[in-house]
Amino acid sequence: MLLEVQVHALLKAYLREHRDIDWPHHLTIARLVARGLRIGRSSLIQTGTEVERYSLSYLIPALLTTENILLVVPEAWQVKLLEQDIPHLQNWLKEHQSEVELSQSKLMITSFPNWLSDRLNHLGHFPDSLPTVIIQAEDLETWSRQQLTLDLTPQDWLEQLQQANSQQHNITTVKVKITQNLYQHPPNPYGCYALDESIQIELESLWDNLGSLGLLSPVMERFWRQWQQGEQIFWASLQRETGQFHLFLAPHSVAGYLSQIWTRQPVVIMGQFIDKQITATLGLEDILQLNFAPDAQRELxxxxxxxxxxxxxxxxxxxxxxxxxxxxxxxxxxxxxxxxxxxxxxxxxxxxxxxxxxxxxxxxxxxxxxxxxxxxxxxxxxxxxxxxxxxxxxxxxxxxxxxxxxxxxxxxxxxxxxxxxxxxxxxxxxxxxxxxxxxxxxxxxxxxxxxxxxxxxxxxxxxxxxxxxxxxxxxxxx
Missing domain, CATH: 3.40.50.300 (P-loop containing nucleotide triphosphate hydrolases)
Incomplete structure (x- = not known):
């Protein structure tokens, strides 16, 4: 029996028993997710509603498929999924479909930052070709940029000073200039500031000099390498009470980083509302996109x-x-x-x-x-x-x-x-x-x-x- 047919029959029976669940798109989306998992075709689905409401649409197919499945969901949802939703559905499915072997070991759960770090850094925690369901598509660009953001901390500057004793004067001079420049900015609600171009030039000169001498610390070297790639967002935060600051670096576009990972496994990406530019923003190519709107009668x-x-x-x-x-x-x-x-x-x-x-x-x-x-x-x-x-x-x-x-x-x-x-x-x-x-x-x-x-x-x-x-x-x- 095709997975889509099995999912449709069992989900329909479940909804018949749980009449308080009145979202109209469960069966359609569950069949789409099941088909995507079965044939390995990636898809992008706008659900038009909150995660809690559409979770059945991906959990039932994930529990019924014979393949190993990875769910990528926010950490805030993982405890509820593992302790309530998944055990409840497993018990119900066992009672209503004795022929299906259900094993929670087939269903792995992680957060998007953990998954993205594994994909980008080739850590091997999750095998290639592992069918993956990713929740909250509308936040993927923000989460990706956060994951790709480098943070140069006060401790990193201290370690750089210890590694380059002969350059302590130059390093300290640049640090003082950064601090002075940040204090020239009035406090704002965001707690972060742009550095003047003259300070950025001095930073470039410092990193270039330390790099030529082989004295860059690993953290500083990574920061400098990403800086040299261009098209970066650069900003700083300042603790005015202590004078300590952090420097941050993040790519303007995450598409180039993400495009290389989508082809390594079939993905079903789901979200409440999906911007029409999301495929370009996330580097998604040749992906089936389906949009469902909020119910015009029940959610008007x-x-x-x-x-x-x-x-x-x-x-x-x-x-x-x-x-x-x-x-x-x-x-x-x-x-x-x-x-x-x-x-x-x-x-x-x-x-x-x-x-x-x-x-x-x-x-x-x-x-x-x-x-x-x-x-x-x-x-x-x-x-x-x-x-x-x-x-x-x-x-x-x-x-x-x-x-x-x-x-x-x-x-x-x-x-x-x-x-x-x-x-x-x-x-x-x-x-x-x-x-x-x-x-x-x-x-x-x-x-x-x-x-x-x-x-x-x-x-x-x-x-x-x-x-x-x-x-x-x-x-x-x-």
């Missing part, structure tokens, strides 16, 4: 964005914001997403003075009618949605700030390539965050409020609305 949300609202960069915005939020607050739970730290603090203080303990900042311990004030990262990066509010307010669009040195460097990279840096980088990044943010809202079929009027008056507003579909625009909340 309402969208309200007042047309006559001040723009975020105007003096009138903050007063209008407080007034509008007060109008929107009812006895139901709501979430307010705001990344601006001073504004977040002011908003929390003002609302707490009126609504008391209902108002909480970035916590999962909430009353049912709680008012959660949160940054985008806290809300979006939870391992699973901990709350399905009736109302979600986005104060501004989550476009990356050009004040962040990493963002500024990536924008310059796009400009040098004569590419559209806004639609190629800033906008897709914002859409990814917005799509993640509204997943819990779809569970309650709640209302999304966007108080950033650029969604109504900028040319990219239509792209934002399209990315939030299925949604029904409304003119008021009365």
């Amino acid at each position: 949300i309402q969208l309200y964005s007042p047309a006559r609202f001040p723009f975020p960069n105007t003096p009138e915005f903050q007063f209008a914001l407080y007034r509008e939020i007060n109008k929107l607050i009812t006895n139901q739970g709501l979430v307010i997403l705001v990344d601006d730290l001073p504004l977040k603090g002011q908003l929390a203080a003002i609302l707490a003075s009126e609504y008391g303990s209902r108002v909480q900042v970035e916590t999962q311990d909430l009353p049912t009618n709680g008012i959660l004030i949160s940054g985008w990262e806290f809300w979006c990066e939870q391992a699973e949605p901990f709350w399905s509010p009736e109302l979600l307010i986005m104060v501004t669009l989550p476009l990356p700030s050009l004040e962040h040195p990493v963002v500024a460097s990536r924008v310059n990279y796009y400009k040098q390539k004569r590419q559209d840096w806004f639609r190629g980088y800033l906008l897709p990044t914002a859409l990814n965050k917005m799509q993640k943010a509204i997943v819990p809202l779809r569970n309650s079929q709640g209302t999304l409020v966007i108080l950033d009027n650029r969604v109504n008056y900028r040319s990219y507003g239509d792209d934002i609305i399209k990315a939030l579909e299925p949604c029904a625009r409304i003119n008021n909340l009365s």
Whole structure:
């Protein structure tokens, strides 16, 4: 019996017994995953929903196939998979299909950083040709860049000084200049800074000199080698209390690193929402891509964005914001997403003075009618949605700030390539965050409020609305 047929029959029986599982795409996606595993064809699947909801679609095929399978999932999910989901499904399958030999040893689980490190460094922990299912495709570029980022620590500088005694004066001089240059930058919310070009030239000269003398430490040599490859993002962080700093180096594009590893095994890559540029971004070639959208009946949300609202960069915005939020607050739970730290603090203080303990900042311990004030990262990066509010307010669009040195460097990279840096980088990044943010809202079929009027008056507003579909625009909340 073909794996797809077996998966379809057993999953259908499972869903018949568990009628609380109402996601409509389980059977279709499970057959696609099963076929991909059986014939070794790589595929990229947009599920349109959260990991917790679509996990059956890859777990059932992975448990039924006779091949060894590798699941690449975030560490936050691994304990639940190993201790709850997989044992539960194994027991159910044993009861309902006695002919299938199920063995957890056939199913290996690791995180994406561990898997990528093994692939790039040829560590041999996971054999080539091992069918692999990778979860959260929308985060693969970020995770890959993090894995490829080099961090030059204070301890690395100390080891370099010990290895090159004859060059201690030159090394110390450059370190002092770096520190002085970093202190010239005012503190920012990101805690990281770009170094002046003159300092970068001095660093290049130092590394070149130490390299010619054979005195570069292994860490410094690796940093210098990657620097010489070009097209790198370079930035620094500073602990102002101690004067210690870290230097970071990461590639602008991860496609070249990833393209060499996709052909070593068949992969099924799954994610909530997949940007149309993802195949180029991740170096994926000749891959079957399938897109499933949120269910238009069960996951429809309402969208309200007042047309006559001040723009975020105007003096009138903050007063209008407080007034509008007060109008929107009812006895139901709501979430307010705001990344601006001073504004977040002011908003929390003002609302707490009126609504008391209902108002909480970035916590999962909430009353049912709680008012959660949160940054985008806290809300979006939870391992699973901990709350399905009736109302979600986005104060501004989550476009990356050009004040962040990493963002500024990536924008310059796009400009040098004569590419559209806004639609190629800033906008897709914002859409990814917005799509993640509204997943819990779809569970309650709640209302999304966007108080950033650029969604109504900028040319990219239509792209934002399209990315939030299925949604029904409304003119008021009365």
